[in-house]
Amino acid sequence: MSIIDRDGENAVITPQTDILSSEAARFKDDLRELINSGVKHLTIDCRRVEMVDSLGVGLVIAAHNSLLKVGGALRLVNTSAEVYDLLVSMRLNTHIDIQSANHAEPGN
């Protein structure tokens, strides 16, 4: 289950639980639906995500690849320290914009 806030080509999706294999199919459907309906700039707000497993990492990468195809971009915000460390350790921050929960959002 995710909360979605959409404004034209921009959307913010906030998963309400960890991004794990058990939730992957539903989360994938949400992401695909958004992109197929024209969203190009997608933000995953990770404020409720404490853990991402291997399939979760795969899902984030698949979303990034889908958005690249339509000339868009993926962004992860409010990542917990653990999730941020994981994604940065895997060097995914060289492909995807990843902001930790401590990061001061522009304009906030």
Place this chain on the structure above:
Amino acid sequence: MELMNDEIMQSFVEDSMEHLDAIESDLMDMEISSPEAPINEDLVNSIFRAAHSIKGGAGMLGLDDIKSLAHKLENALHMVRNRELAPLEQVVSTLLQGFDMLTKMIQSIGSDASFDVESMNSKLSTIMHDALPDEEKTSVDATTEASVDGRKLFVVDSLGLQLSLKGGKYLYILEYDLIHDIQRRDRTPLQVIKDLQDTGEIIDCRVDIASVGDLDSELTSAIPFYVLYATILDAQYTSTLCKLDENKVKPVTLEEVAEPAESPGGEVWEKSFGPFKLAGEEGDGLLRMPAAVDAKDHASLHEALLEALNHCERLKLDFTAMHQDSYLHVLEALCRAHVTFQRRGKTIQRLGDAPMAVKERMQRLGAPCQLCRNGEMECFLI
């Protein structure tokens, strides 16, 4: 798209300025008055992380000049951290100039301001170059390609790699599949990364993003994740500790590009590793053992063997000068090297005969033979 790019750039500037906020006072606090004085490790690590983080962000945004300068600063701080570059007044002054330029460059993103990054990088290269021993000086501005099975997987800066391999570490590429090797073994990627950091150093890593597919593909059955990994452990131990099949712990072929080191090539070359002398010519190497060896020389022997592994097809060991008591100190490392060389289709041979007393003593020992597979020690060392 433009809106998001602007936001990303703004985030990068804000993050970077946060890192750089106290950098001037931190650098001044890092300064020591004599090369023997202790360094403030926490402070050095904090400054190192600032340079590292800015380098990563700049790389993602294609800010090549900022990335290049941050990378140079990171390397210099890596040397400070390893106690190979003392943060004396002149060094700190150069670092201050470097960070000052970095700050101005980040503040000027989007403007027409230009900066002489090449000259600043050259100053930083000079302080690192001056601090390095002669045989390592060429690595300051070079990069090294790390390949496995003919596939080039990583390009890393030679100096950083050299610093990571100090102490006779082995270098591997670990080929994980996030699904089969991690998910299906009830592990998480974070656990794997923490385990790797506990037993060695992740020099670089990357997920094969292209092979993952997109959201229209089936949820993937394989996500390749490659780790360039330095550790003191041999392949067998690494495989066990990393819970990864041994055939996925691959020894790395290194090729230095841009200002290559002088040793490998068609000409005769010679390098010293502590008391060990390694000479080579077109694939043939000769490692001369010193008269005496003790525990503190083990790291040098590892380094010499790794160098030989990377640049020689056939290595001969010359024990002529070595005292028979010292022979036993090098046995374990040589047995391990023998196995590694064989795996790569390379050879190590003893030059000449071992003293009778050594042969008898080694045969009596028995235990070290277990370090070699199939009793290879007999044909190799005795």
